[in-house]
Amino acid sequence: MSREPEPPSGATEVGVPASSRVVEIEDLAFGYGEAKQPALDGLTLSIEHGEFACVLGPSGCGKSTLLGILSGLYAPQRGRVAVDGTLVYEGGRRMAREAPPMGYVFQDPRLLPWRRVRQNVELALRAAGVPQAEWERRVSRYLDMCGIGPFAESWPGNLSGGQRQRVAIARALAIEPTLVLMDEPFSTLDEVTARFLRRELLDVWERTGQTIIFVTHSIREAVFLADHVYVMTAGPGKLLERRTIEIPRPRVYEDPRLTEIEAGMVEWVLRHWGFYENAEREEGG
Numbered sequence: 480m481s482r483e484p485e486p487p488s489g490a491t492e493v494g495v496p497a498s499s500r501v502v503e504i505e506d507l508a509f510g511y512g513e514a515k516q517p518a519l520d521g522l523t524l525s526i527e528h529g530e531f532a533c534v535l536g537p538s539g540c541g542k543s544t545l546l547g548i549l550s551g552l553y554a555p556q557r558g559r560v561a562v563d564g565t566l567v568y569e570g571g572r573r574m575a576r577e578a579p580p581m582g583y584v585f586q587d588p589r590l591l592p593w594r595r596v597r598q599n600v601e602l603a604l605r606a607a608g609v610p611q612a613e614w615e616r617r618v619s620r621y622l623d624m625c626g627i628g629p630f631a632e633s634w635p636g637n638l639s640g641g642q643r644q645r646v647a648i649a650r651a652l653a654i655e656p657t658l659v660l661m662d663e664p665f666s667t668l669d670e671v672t673a674r675f676l677r678r679e680l681l682d683v684w685e686r687t688g689q690t691i692i693f694v695t696h697s698i699r700e701a702v703f704l705a706d707h708v709y710v711m712t713a714g715p716g717k718l719l720e721r722r723t724i725e726i727p728r729p730r731v732y733e734d735p736r737l738t739e740i741e742a743g744m745v746e747w748v749l750r751h752w753g754f755y756e757n758a759e760r761e762e763g764g
């Protein structure tokens with residue numbers, strides 16, 4: 480379906496259609512109120528249509544803040560953000576009244592407990608302005624795709640943590656957004672469930688072709704999932720490096736080639752994230 484939004488008046492169209500980029504971020508800076516140092520400072524990156532992008536960084540490096548800016552929750556103090564050809568922010572000013580539609584998946588599935596699974600997805604469809612005539616098809620398609628179709632009439636409270644997270648993923652995909660933003664969606668699940676869901680997420684992503692920006696602090700998870708891993712500095716956050724993961728798909732979590740990439744990255748990020756300096760400082764008292 481065509482999801483190119485009508486540019487609102489005052490919005491500037493960026494000349495990107497010839498390019499395959501869906502997100503372009505340049506020199507982004509953002510600080511919270513009285514905080515001593517900015518959460519993000521000088522972040523530049525771009526993400527292609529249909530990409531599985533993992534943003535990797537230590538806790539507090541500004542990963543969630545980045546998603547908050549992309550979703551329109553926070554306005555940056557500096558920098559330029561364009562999504563799907565719409566210039567959303569430039570020089571600390573909001574340029575577009577509405578950002579292109581986005582789906583969200585958080586650590587916590589955030590389902591309404593007093594609504595059945597189906598109704599939880601329908602509420603998202605309503606909020607996204609999807610015509611009601613489309614709801615039934617979308618609900619079954621995405622619940623089935625996420626392996627949760629038989630639970631459409633269940634109450635969230637009767638589902639396991641993994642099942643609830645599948646509903647959250649189905650709800651995000653069902654609005655068929657320009658971007659799906661995922662903030663450590665598997666970090667509170669047990670490892671076996673998380674591994675299963677990571678594999679399923681890749682299957683679903685390959686079937687939908689949607690662009691996913693997936694935030695994690697797990698190197699293994701990033702290497703397994705991503706086309707490109709965007710490694711952040713320890714904070715204030717900016718891009719340290721964009722690493723391409725060349726391992727062909729479908730991937731296997733236990734693949735020794737992934738272990739090798741992970742091991743190399745662990746050494747490298749420990750140095751760049753300042754862990755050795757901290758350890759020396761602690762040892763030195």
Ligand code: ADP
Binds near residue numbers: 512540541
């Ligand atoms: P990450 O997602 O990488 O863990 P965050 O984006 O949550 O990092 O946070 C980046 C920095 O901003 C951290 O130093 C954090 O303490 C700070 N921060 C996050 N949210 C707030 C807030 N609401 N108010 C003040 N500081 C915040």
